[in-house]
Amino acid sequence: MLTGLDIQGDTPLHRLSGRAKLILLFVAAIALFLQDSPWLLAGGAIVAAGLYGSTGIHPREAFRRVRFVLFTVLLVALANYLFHSLADALSVLFRLTALVLLAAAVTATTTISAFMDEITRLLRPLERFGFVRAADVSLAVGLVLRFTPEILARYGDIRDAHRARGLRVRPLGILLPLIILTLKDADTVAMAIDARGFRRQ
Incomplete structure (x- = not known):
């Protein structure tokens, strides 16, 4: 990965x-x-x-x-x-x-950790007023940065799989399986986050 x-x-x-x-x-x-x-x-x-x-x-x-x-x-x-x-x-x-x-x-x-640290510090004053939870927002940003290259790589794999099977590469034919696989990954990551108690709600 x-x-x-x-x-x-x-x-x-x-x-x-x-x-x-x-x-x-x-x-x-x-x-x-x-x-x-x-x-x-x-x-x-x-x-x-x-x-x-x-x-x-x-x-x-x-x-x-x-x-x-x-x-x-x-x-x-x-x-x-x-x-x-x-x-x-x-x-x-x-x-x-x-x-x-x-x-x-x-x-x-x-690095992703540096981004998360800075976002947490930036949002900490708002957290005191109950507007946001700084750690949750920084975690969300970190996950986006972490999995963006993974999604792009998976897009390339699906496209190459279509070509290998002699299928015409169409955006809809690639996006649908990409969205399904990404949502499955999101569920897996969410369960892992909850199991480790990273989120307070």
């Missing part, structure tokens, strides 16, 4: 604390949404791509991780071009691409 989305390394991003990376990502997101110039946003996307590449991840793996999200970004940009203007479409394209690449760089250089 895959261990997560983070990769081993000793780059500046790896050495930066998880809290600092999340804060910088938040600041970068605000800065990108306050900017409307397509050219400046394109520069931001180039910088984000450079940071993502500096994590030491293989280019093929780097693209595989973000291709589905980037395809969605492309569709959003196309819709803006059809209903607004080319400048708006380019702004949306470069802005969202930069955000996706920056988030991917943070995810690739931060």
Whole structure:
């Protein structure tokens, strides 16, 4: 089984604390949404791509991780071009691409446990007022990060199984068994969490 989305390394991003990376990502997101110039946003996307590449991840793996999200970004940009203007479409394209690449760089250089620790600390003040249970939220985020590569790998296995049997690869034919297997895994994980008393409710 895959261990997560983070990769081993000793780059500046790896050495930066998880809290600092999340804060910088938040600041970068605000800065990108306050900017409307397509050219400046394109520069931001180039910088984000450079940071993502500096994590030491293989280019093929780097693209595989973000291709589905980037395809969605492309569709959003196309819709803006059809209903607004080319400048708006380019702004949306470069802005969202930069955000996706920056988030991917943070995810690739931060362990799941570090994410969970920071989320727990962030939500602890809200827990005092009874709004959330910080440990439960951090556990949910950790599980999403942990099983995302597993789901992607299973998608590839189902697709390869279809091809090996000479069947036409159709999205619906892949998604249905993928959803069923994922729900079965979710039930298994939930029972394991309850059996170990990780949740308080």
